[in-house]
Amino acid sequence: MAADRIFRQPEAVVMVAPAASDVAPDRLVVGVVVNGEARAYPLQFIGYHHFLTDTIAGRPVLVTYCTVCRTGRVFDPVLDGAVERFRLVGMDEFNAMLEDQATGSWWRQANGEALVGPRRGTVLAELPSVQVTLRQWTALHPETRVMRGDPRFADAYDRDYAYERGTSRRTLTGTDPRSWARKSWVIGVRLGGADRAYDWNALLRLGAINDTLAGRPIVLVVATDSASFFAFERPDAATIFAREGDSLRAGDRAVGFGGHGPRDTLRVITASQEFWHSWQSFHPGTTRYP
Numbered sequence: 001m002a003a004d005r006i007f008r009q010p011e012a013v014v015m016v017a018p019a020a021s022d023v024a025p026d027r028l029v030v031g032v033v034v035n036g037e038a039r040a041y042p043l044q045f046i047g048y049h050h051f052l053t054d055t056i057a058g059r060p061v062l063v064t065y066c067t068v069c070r071t072g073r074v075f076d077p078v079l080d081g082a083v084e085r086f087r088l089v090g091m092d093e094f095n096a097m098l099e100d101q102a103t104g105s106w107w108r109q110a111n112g113e114a115l116v117g118p119r120r121g122t123v124l125a126e127l128p129s130v131q132v133t134l135r136q137w138t139a140l141h142p143e144t145r146v147m148r149g150d151p152r153f154a155d156a157y158d159r160d161y162a163y164e165r166g167t168s169r170r171t172l173t174g175t176d177p178r179s180w181a182r183k184s185w186v187i188g189v190r191l192g193g194a195d196r197a198y199d200w201n202a203l204l205r206l207g208a209i210n211d212t213l214a215g216r217p218i219v220l221v222v223a224t225d226s227a228s229f230f231a232f233e234r235p236d237a238a239t240i241f242a243r244e245g246d247s248l249r250a251g252d253r254a255v256g257f258g259g260h261g262p263r264d265t266l267r268v269i270t271a272s273q274e275f276w277h278s279w280q281s282f283h284p285g286t287t288r289y290p
Contacts, residue, residue, distance in 0.1 A: 003088040013054045015145035025135035030072040032129040038141035044158040045149045066096040067173045069278035075124040110282045132228035188279040195286040207243035231271035
């Protein structure tokens, strides 16, 4: 019953240009950029595999996703000067657990922390990533490469949109459409040692949320596709952004979702969409908005 025999790894990670991809443009991906090279990993594939190791611009990356927590994370897999190899061993606190090959230590997917074994207390460095539709990612990064599913697992990959769109009501992976229920969606932000969860329904209703976390002004925004979202640090507390189409506007200041505008560059900050029970479990000191 080993988890890695139930959810197997692809024989190879094959990346193709968007025009050669058979992934629908409105499907969700985990997008990551390393040294100027963009990659997109569709949830329909990595949700089954739970993790995979890839190389982007010569740098190894560990791309992970837990469907029970709805957590997508990208980590640096280099430990003690070597690229570590992992296998899926199960879950703890409803979160996927990985075991490293070198020491047998067990690692939590939600935060990259080793909980058991010789490396206990070690935390994998997280790399910035976003969860957006393939269409939105391609618009921001036309040169991106998109993961192609392994044909061996075609029957195991998620074929419909129920999980991604939150219409599934399955016990472990389904969504509660209400706010602040156990399986409700939140956007979690950690900044300056402070954690805060933002209600997804509120973000959909408002389009953009301006807030201050750990004394730093931020703004969260959801695209008009009601699926892609971003988080940025605002230049100052007095600058209040509203969503205008698929961009942000404050007075005459317009900024695209890549964080760039005619006269501005906003610093992108890491934010994650996940189930409320997940964010609350792994960030017990979190506050809530609203």
